Amino acid sequence: MKVTKAEFVISAVVPAQYPEDALPEIALAGRSNVGKSSLINRMISRKNLARTSATPGKTQQLNYYRVNDDLYLVDFPGYGYAKVSKTQRAAFGEMIERYLLSREELKLVLLVVDMRHPPSKDDISMYEWLQHYNRPVCVVATKADKIPKTRRQKHVKIVKETLGFKPYHSFVMFSSELGLGKDELWAIMESHMGTKDHEEEPYPDSENESNEHL
Template sequence: MKVTNVELHTVGVKPEQYPKTLLPEVALAGRSNVGKSSFINKMINRKGLARTSQRPGKTQTLNFYMVNEMVMLVDVPGYGFAKVPKKEKEAWGKMIETYIQQREQLKAVVQIIDIRHKPSADDQMMYEWLKHYEMPVILVATKADKIPKGKYEKHLKEIRTCLNKHPDDPLLIFSSETAIGKEQIWNTILKFINEKKSETPE
């Protein structure tokens, strides 16, 4: 998909602050240091709209990015290694849980995994939690530029096995450095959105 128009539309932490639009939404989840902001910036062709940080856990709100006035990419707080107080982590967890359980516009979650490493316990917990709520998940194995192409399948197999991946959930490779996988991910996002539209009763 060619991105021609993008804006940070809304920032919120509770339902009354969510956008009033009916645009389909796709949430972006991942460990605090997995490169989620870099993923967003590459996907929307903007270098600094999503702020990258050397300090994991910088995102503390739900950030709604409207793309081409047709879909919202929703950046949620990272999980795992953020050096924040326990009460703050619990508040983030509640905020994410409320959004994912209650938001009708949410069509799928992109869960970003570092392809170089076996999925962490937090990665596994997040995936299991999403599947518990029967949420469609698009798994993205990022930082693909950091390993040889010949080792892709070995690492992807480890991710599939470790997460006990559901057969309907795509697993795609990506690199914010080389843009490998970008078009395939956009095509997959649009496919999920269109499938959900067709399932909605008139």
């Protein structure tokens, strides 16, 4: 997708604040400081629309970014940050769960993980939760530029094995610095934008090797 227009629209907490124009929505979930804001900025070719922060856990709402008047990127609060209180973490969880279970406009969830490290317990829990409720999911392994090319496949294998990755889901190796995986991720996102069905049908592994995007 060629992005000609992108804008921040609203920080929403409750459904009454969600946009009502029925555009497809792509949500981004991941732990604090995993690089979701940088990913958004790279995808829309803007430097600072999604503000990155040196303070993990700063995002506390669902941040809506409208792209080309065609879709929304919805940035979730980062999870797993120790300095966020238990009460606040519980509130974040309820807000995210309510959105994921009830939002008809949701077409795909990007589960953003740090490719340099094995996925955390929170990453695994989120992936299992998304599978349980049949939410369409694409795992995006960021910060690939921090890993030598000769070792990237090893890290991908570790990420997939730790998550229990299913081959009928999409997987993209990504670098916000280099733009690696940008076109591939847009293609995946666009392929989900026209569907109204949340569910993904499993495919035989042998028929889906090409969909692992490696």
